[in-house]
Amino acid sequence: MLVQGPGGNTSVKFGNIMWIKASGTLLSNAGMTEIFTPVDVQRAVAEIDLGEVSPKHDIRLDPEDGHRPSIETGFHALLPWKYVFHYHSVNALAHLTSEEGQAAALAKLSDLSPIPIGYSKPGIPLSRMIRESINGRESRVVLLKNHGMIVCDNSIAEIRNLIDKTEKRLWLNPEVDCAAEPGQQEFPGWVSFSGSGLFEQDPLLAKRLTSGCYFPDQAVFLGPEIPVLSADELQKRPDPCVQAAVIQGGGLHLRAGAPTAVREQLECLIAVLARIPKSWNPRTLANSEIGELIDWDAEKYRRALSEKNSN
Ligand SMILES: [Zn+2]
Incomplete structure (x- = not known):
């Protein structure tokens, strides 16, 4: 319900060093293998202004580790919180794909003052849109249209509370039984x-x-x-x-x-x-x-x- 395949990305900052999930890795492997890679926060923010990921502007602090930082490194660097979690939760997507759903989500989470962001191509264009839309406001919850959630905090325990709270508030029961039986007909391939x-x-x-x-x-x-x-x-x-x-x-x-x-x-x-x-x-x-x-x-x-x- 929260993370599918290699989707979503999480990060933690220590001063100007941010460890961020590497592109294409699975969060579910985090306990078994190194899925995070360190980047320079200031350089990652400067990359948003550059408008493109350029080999001439390397943000990686360990280029030899074989990882590429997440496509979404820009907004992780930009958001002024120690922990940033971004995920494509089923309940968030069910809301954020329509105007009606987005209005419902804003109402359900109103005490958290979530910031709604329009749809943009992920990566630097999305980071730019987030920066412009937030425009100095401070919120721990960002809602990305047709995309997913961002939750942020300086305490990992609070991140957990925030994810639980927002998921419970946004919970929708399926209107049909999704675990439908497989069909009988077989088609090669x-x-x-x-x-x-x-x-x-x-x-x-x-x-x-x-x-x-x-x-x-x-x-x-x-x-x-x-x-x-x-x-x-x-x-x-x-x-x-x-x-x-x-x-x-x-x-x-x-x-x-x-x-x-x-x-x-x-x-x-x-x-x-x-x-x-x-x-x-x-x-x-x-x-x-x-x-x-x-x-x-x-x-x-x-x-x-x-x-x-x-x-
Ligand atoms: Zn995403």
């Missing part, structure tokens, strides 16, 4: 993720599922769309970018051998869509917004590394 029962329970869920991308990691791991295909088309077509497809009358299928990160994103997407009330109108990302995520080298690197890590 594909594995049934859920039978048609899930969509018979909730036709709106099927419509939303095949209407586009709702958040960046969906585009990065599941591709630009989840198409509706006939059984024949499923065998012939799909573009290698298509990781999941709905078969007419046959439920939802996932490519056989898809990495764990892909499966977790699909589970997350279903869990998010099943929680969005029918009266809310979720916004999908524009084609241009999806294109800039899929073609981005930084994301290709994260996807490749997570494939290596997850199998």
Whole structure:
């Protein structure tokens, strides 16, 4: 419900040194292997002004450790707190994909004075938008449209309280049983993720599922769309970018051998869509917004590394 695959990033600052999760690593591996890498906070903030990640402006303090700092290093450096946690929680995504949901989230968290931020491409553009929107205000909770949460504090115990508190307040029960039975039909090269029962329970869920991308990691791991295909088309077509497809009358299928990160994103997407009330109108990302995520080298690197890590 909080973290899927290599998504999200956490950091801690010690003066001008910040340890941040490395791109493509799994937070769930933090107790077993070194997933954090140190960076220079001032240089990371200066990178936001530069407008690009440049080899001439290295922010890494241990370039030999084989890690690349998270794509989101900029806003971690910028936020004036010792601990910064960013994650794509299912309940937050269910709210932050629509205007109605965002208004509900702001009301549910009003005593924490959360700062809402519009959608932007992750990385430096998002860090810039956060800096402009925050504009000197101080808040421990930031809500990112069509993306997720940021919570910050100087105490790790308070971070935990804040995550628990915000998750409880934003909790939505799924309107359908997400653990639907796999379908009976088999298609070579594909594995049934859920039978048609899930969509018979909730036709709106099927419509939303095949209407586009709702958040960046969906585009990065599941591709630009989840198409509706006939059984024949499923065998012939799909573009290698298509990781999941709905078969007419046959439920939802996932490519056989898809990495764990892909499966977790699909589970997350279903869990998010099943929680969005029918009266809310979720916004999908524009084609241009999806294109800039899929073609981005930084994301290709994260996807490749997570494939290596997850199998
Ligand atoms: Zn993110």
